[in-house]
């Protein structure tokens with residue numbers, strides 16, 4: 639199966655929204671036990687998520703972080719659902735190792751959202767179980783004492799893309815956009831993040847899923863371009879050629895092949 643383009647969060651204490659999330663068109667949903675759930679609702683949220691999973695409901699589970707009072711109980715619950723992947727918040731190598739030790743072989747989505755997490759992202763990306771990296775832009779900004787425009791976080795994004803590439807992981811998942819009613823802004827943002835090397839985005843509302851899926855799928859124009867590049871390079875037997883007034887050679891052929899490989903079924 640292709641790597642998800644969209645991951646929609648749904649708070650664990652809102653079981654009335656689990657089925658809506660699953661039907662939203664998101665490639666994956668994340669049942670959240672962490673920051674969307676207040677301290678008084680943690681046990682109730684975990685019970686709702688367990689019940690959903692026991693009934694065959696889909697989704698990853700974002701557990702609470704290592705060192706919180708809920709970490710052990712979250713892991714004990716997840717141990718009962720062997721097919722369920724986990725998102726690890728505040729992902730640093732020690733936290734990832736602790737989760738992998740309790741859930742051996744389980745795919746982990748590592749949320750890089752602290753200064754220490756970013757500084758050790760290359761090690762974290764190679765940790766046992768880690769299947770993909772994601773960026774937690776809100777916690778990262780808070781941890782760094784920053785309040786930048788979105789572009790101000792691009793150096794951190796570059797490091798996450800690089801760590802993913804070095805570890806042989808899929809293109810990482812960009813963080814959330816808190817504006818809930820700005821489809822045009824989201825569309826432009828996704829285009830920009832794809833250009834930075836991301837392959838997916840975290841979503842917080844069903845309305846964000848469509849623009850995110852579209853933005854991380856090749857457009858008709860890109861598919862047309864890629865097919866013409868393949869044809870031109872085949873005709874030139876792999877040598878450099880001119881297409882649309884531009885030089886095309888092997889790296890662009892590889893880009894064309896990536897586009898064609900990512901056409902949704």
Ligand SMILES: CC(C)(COP(=O)(O)OP(=O)(O)OC[C@H]1O[C@@H](n2cnc3c(N)ncnc32)[C@H](O)[C@@H]1OP(=O)(O)O)[C@@H](O)C(=O)NCCC(=O)NCCSC(=O)C[C@H](O)C(=O)O
Nearest residue numbers: 647648649655658659673674774775776777814842843844
């Ligand atoms: C942000 C929200 C609290 C907004 O909720 P609300 O104002 O109630 O939404 P709407 O009235 O617009 O809802 C319209 C319909 O859509 C359904 N809905 C809304 N959100 C979801 C959802 N997330 N999943 C499924 N369904 C959803 C409503 O039920 C309505 O349906 P209907 O009545 O049939 O029309 C809310 O969207 C929300 O809680 N979002 C998720 C918040 C969350 O999980 N936050 C944590 C993740 S972000 C994060 O942690 C950042 C990261 O860690 C970092 O550090 O960067």
Ligand SMILES: [Mg+2]
Nearest residue numbers: 673751774777
């Ligand atoms: Mg966070």
